[in-house]
Amino acid sequence: MKEDMHMRIGISCYPTLGGSGAIATELGKALAKRGHEVHFIVSGIPFRLGLFLDNIYIHEVEPMSYPVFRQNPYDMALAAKMADVVRNYQLDILHVHYAIPYAVCAFLAKEMLGEKSVKVVTTLHGTDVTVLAQDPLLRDVIRLGIEKSDAVTAVSESLIEQTNEVFQTKCPITKIYNFVDLHEFRRITKPSWKEKIAPNDEKILMHVSNFRGVKRVPDVLAVFHKVRERIPSKLLLVGEGPDLELARTITHQRGLDRDVFFLGKQDEIASLYSLADLFLLPSEKESFGLVALEAMACGVPVIGSIIGGIPEVVEHGHSGFLSPVGNVEDMAENALQLLKNQDMWQHFSKAARKRAKLFTLDEQVKKYEDVYESLQ
Ligand code: GMT
Numbered sequence: 001m002k003e004d005m006h007m008r009i010g011i012s013c014y015p016t017l018g019g020s021g022a023i024a025t026e027l028g029k030a031l032a033k034r035g036h037e038v039h040f041i042v043s044g045i046p047f048r049l050g051l052f053l054d055n056i057y058i059h060e061v062e063p064m065s066y067p068v069f070r071q072n073p074y075d076m077a078l079a080a081k082m083a084d085v086v087r088n089y090q091l092d093i094l095h096v097h098y099a100i101p102y103a104v105c106a107f108l109a110k111e112m113l114g115e116k117s118v119k120v121v122t123t124l125h126g127t128d129v130t131v132l133a134q135d136p137l138l139r140d141v142i143r144l145g146i147e148k149s150d151a152v153t154a155v156s157e158s159l160i161e162q163t164n165e166v167f168q169t170k171c172p173i174t175k176i177y178n179f180v181d182l183h184e185f186r187r188i189t190k191p192s193w194k195e196k197i198a199p200n201d202e203k204i205l206m207h208v209s210n211f212r213g214v215k216r217v218p219d220v221l222a223v224f225h226k227v228r229e230r231i232p233s234k235l236l237l238v239g240e241g242p243d244l245e246l247a248r249t250i251t252h253q254r255g256l257d258r259d260v261f262f263l264g265k266q267d268e269i270a271s272l273y274s275l276a277d278l279f280l281l282p283s284e285k286e287s288f289g290l291v292a293l294e295a296m297a298c299g300v301p302v303i304g305s306i307i308g309g310i311p312e313v314v315e316h317g318h319s320g321f322l323s324p325v326g327n328v329e330d331m332a333e334n335a336l337q338l339l340k341n342q343d344m345w346q347h348f349s350k351a352a353r354k355r356a357k358l359f360t361l362d363e364q365v366k367k368y369e370d371v372y373e374s375l376q
Pocket of ligand 1: 014017018019020021023125126127128130155178210214285286287288289290291
C-alpha cells in the first residue's frame with residue numbers, strides 16, 4: 001500500500017464481546033493511526049476502543065421501533081445506517097466482520113446506493129461458517145453475503161477450507177491471520193494479584209471465552225480438576241455467556257468453589273494472562289483462537305484441542321500441547337507434564353512468545369490495506 005493513499009473505511013462488527021469484535025476494533029484503531037478515516041457503524045461502543053482517537057468516528061445504529069413489529073428489525077436499521085454513512089462520508093470501503101448480519105446488510109446498503117458505490121470486504125471469523133451455515137436456510141443467506149462481497153478474507157487456512165467445503169463457492173478468499181499487539185500483550189508482573197489468587201504459590205490455569213457450547217467449558221473444569229488432584233492449583237475463568245451458570249454448577253458439584261475464580265468481563269486482560277502458568281482452550285470448534293494467541297504473547301503455553309485453526313497458531317510440543325476434542329485425560333496429562341517441569345515450562349513459555357511474534361498487528365494490517373487497495 002502506498003504511503004499517502006489514505007481511505008475512508010467503514011467497519012461493522014459485534015461491539016460487545018468476542019474475538020471478531022476485538023480484531024475489528026484493533027484493526028480500526030491501527031488504520032486510523034496510519035492516517036485512514038475510520039467509521040465504526042455499530043450497535044454500541046466497541047469494547048476495545050479505549051480513549052478518544054483521531055480519525056475515528058462512531059455511528060451507533062438505533063433499532064427501528066413501531067408497534068406493529070413483534071421484534072424490532074435491527075438488520076434493516078443497520079443496512080440503512082450503513083448506506084447513510086457511506087453516502088455522507090463517501091466511504092471507499094465497508095469492511096464487515098462476521099457474515100451474519102453484517103455481510104448481508106452491507107449488500108443491502110450497496111444495492112440502495114447503486115452500482116458504483118462502496119466496495120464491501122467481508123471477514124469470516126468462524127461460527128458464521130462452521131455453525132450457522134450448517135442450517136440450510138441460513139446457509140443461503142450467508143452464501144449471498146459472501147458471494148456479493150467484493151473481497152472476502154478469513155482468519156485461518158482451516159476456515160478457508162471449511163468455507164469452500166460448505167458453500168462450494170468459487171469466490172476467492174484471502175487468508176489474513178488474526179494478530180496481537182506485542183507491546184500491550186507481554187508478561188506483566190503483578191505480585192499483589194498473584195498473592196491474592198495463589199497465596200501459597202499454587203499453579204494458575206486460565207480460560208477466557210464467551211462461554212458458548214463450542215468452548216466446552218465442562219472440559220475446562222474437568223482438566224482443571226484432574227490437575228488440581230495432583231498439584232495445588234487455581235483456575236481463572238474470564239468472560240461471560242450462556243454456559244456460565246453451567247460452569248458454576250459444575251464447579252460446585254466438583255467441590256472446586258475455593259479454587260475457581262469467576263472474573264466476568266475484564267479490561268486489563270494482559271495482566272491476567274500474565275498470572276497464568278497455562279491457558280486452556282479445549283474447544284469443539286475454533287477458527288483461530290485469538291485468546292490462545294494473546295495468552296502466548298504473554299508467555300503462557302496452551303493446552304487445547306487439535307481443531308480448526310488452533311494448530312496454525314499453537315505448535316504442538318513447542319508452544320503448547322494439543323489433544324483430540326474431548327480427551328480431557330490427555331489434556332490433563334500434558335498440563336501436568338508442563339507444570340511439574342520448570343525447565344520445560346520455561347522453554348514452552350519462550351516458544352509461545354516467539355510464536356506470537358509471527359502474528360504482528362503491523363503485518364496483518366498491511367494485508368488488509370492491500371485488499372482494500374486492490375479494490376480501488
Ligand atoms: O465465530 C464466533 O464464534 C465468534 C467469534 C468471536 O467474535 O469471538 O469467534 C471467532 O472469531 C475469532 C476472531 O477471529 C477467532 O479467534 C475464534 O477462534 C472464532 N471462534 C470460533 O471459531 C468458535
